[in-house]
Amino acid sequence: MNNKTKSRILRMNPNIFLVWIFMISISMIFVSLVSAYIVKKGEPGGFNVELPLMFYYSSFIVVLSSVFKQLAYYSAKKDNFKSLKIYLLLSFIGGLSFLFIQYLGWVNLVDGGVYFVGHPDGSFIYILSGVHAIHLISGLIFILVVYVFSIKFKIHSKNLNLIEMSTTYWHFLTFLWVYLFITLYFYNI
């Protein structure tokens, strides 16, 4: 494949491209759920929910874990294997803590009298955070896969595709939660 053709035909690593389309399809799940939620909030008879404090903490944690993930990517780019592994672990722990804090957030909600079973204004908060959490678990598994590859020294400056894919996906999940959090915040004041 010569350079002339490359310039004529859009080319990207197919696997990285796959991740992007995958993120688009996930976005559609949330677009549909959020628009359903917005319509529901516009109807009379509902109520506003005071978002649990834990959701503020978890938003901070998930952003922090995304920062670690980016640092891991930079380390791989510089062939700094030691910090690569440390940052991967940190972002993994960040993700795990996020999940745990989300769970505490649910406990907060239940304590505040907002139940999953009941008026959809409350149920939607569980659905949105729950479906996000499920996707975050898939992101965690992806980090684990990258970690195993990094132990085998299969991730380095000449082989960045895998860590690029997992970093893009992880940032997407972070962005998604921040977006959901802001949406929930503004529709409940």
Added chain:
Amino acid sequence: MKETKLYEEKVVDAHEEHHEQSFIRKYIFSEDHKTIAKQFLITGIFWAIIGGAFSFLFRIQLGFPNVDLTSLSPIIGNWLTPQGKIDPEVYLALITMHGTIMVFFVLTAGLSGTFLNFLIPLQLGARDMASGFLNMFSYWFFFLSSVIMLTSIFVEGGPASGGWTVYPPLSALPQAVSGSGLGMTLWLVSMSFFVVSALLGALNYITTVINLRTEGMTFFRMPLTIWAFLITAILGVLSFPVLLSAALLLIMDRTFGTSFYLSDIYIAGEALSNQGGSAILFQHLFWFLGHPEVYIVILPSLGIASEVIATCSRKPIFGYKAMVYSLIGIGILSFVVWAHHMFISGMNPFLGSVFTILTLIIAVPSAIKSFNYIATLWRGNIIFTPAMLFSIGLVSFFISGGVTGLFLGNSVIDINLHDTYFVVAHFHIVMGSASFFGLFSGVYHWFPKMFGRMMNRNLGYVHFWFTFIGAYLVFFPLHYIGIAGFPRRYYSFTNFEAGKIESFMDLNVFVTIAAGITFAAQFIFLFNFFYSIYRGRKASQNPWKSNTLEWTTPVNPGHGNWPGKIPKVERWAYDYSKPGAKEDFIPQNVPYSKTPESNLPEDEHH
């Protein structure tokens, strides 16, 4: 995998020269797009037989409501009442499963799964899909989904029976109808796996088209099949996740007792506690998938027809770019018309008029496509292969079924026609028959590439004429029944005023007989298909004298498709009957430097 075994012998000798893979890796958990395409095709055929048989069963109830079916009881056993009639709840289950099977399992998975998998790498000059692994998963998720859906037919209480659109609250409350119990749960689980399968497939199709085109295959040199497949896959990626959302909320309502779709319900003497939900929300979510879905069903067939009509008219496709832009236009519009399925759900009439206008605009790209098909045929050197006949049949159905769409898309007229047999007639012609004809056309046309043998041409002609005339005889009378006001999905019409039901009885009898004959004629195809896999005439490398790249592969392409280098693309796919050329076709891989006698002035720039 019984289906796979059917053609194993054939493929074994074709693959002899290639590196050996175990039987399981080669035929069952295969990552080769050609094998996966055949798996989709044969599973789709299996489902089409079931879906067709179900429709014939409920047609018997509609045409011959008093007939005694006791003689069928060894097969359908407890689906009958003691009088030998089809049980009313079974009737509802039959129409639901017929819709689900035909729309999703046959015309989405069977059609897209077969031709997108088979043709995208072959026509683009790729060794395989971007990810053979995900592609394999796509089929096996579909298989799993099929097994669950098949199981649901046999469970206590029967399969889902709230219609293929599974509107709540009917589908959300097990006490509503017996099919809303375990059958509905299995339906939701099966469809969730189906969505996963469709998404894995679509991710792969898009990535392959964008990233794995061979040298010289620019976007505007791609055959129209590939354009249609690309738009289909994009629609799938954007719409199927929404079905997953809809299903997820329905699952929550059913299992945990949430109220997303439920509010103020009083059923069987009991007031339910659900408050604040909206059944209309489900309709919005469902049709946001549902409308693009009908284009997911028809677009691959339109793409196949473009290719077959150009090849068998020995003419360049008329208006290549207009075809591409109308495909894109249909794709975009398909996302902004969903509420025309909901005109009578109590929506704001102003909103209704917006959706009416957007819906009617779809007539523009659709008319462009129809015009271009006809203009391609016009004064062409037409060769009536069975594939060509089926493609012309598709154009016929696309037009005659599309015209009734203009009435249904109008929110005012829809008040009268909504949920009558007029709707049934409309979509069975424009979506059902048209895309089935595209499917048949594709199978007849690419069978030599799939199995290295030809299907029997004369059986193909017989199959075509029975199916073409039969489909019109089945679906055209339904327009009249619909205009007369007969609602769809009803088991019987005993509440109609005296005389009205009788005056349409003969038409219903006629439709049922026509449906029986048309269904029986499909066995000609089945025989031809399976017989030809083993005993068909051996195919030549390019039996239809076609331009596209798949015909430059060996008769039985191995893993990797081309034994040597992948051919380079030098021109578009439609250089048929070019003035001055030695032959009436110039394949895409022939450079302009080799055809000085037929080059046009603008060709010199390439």
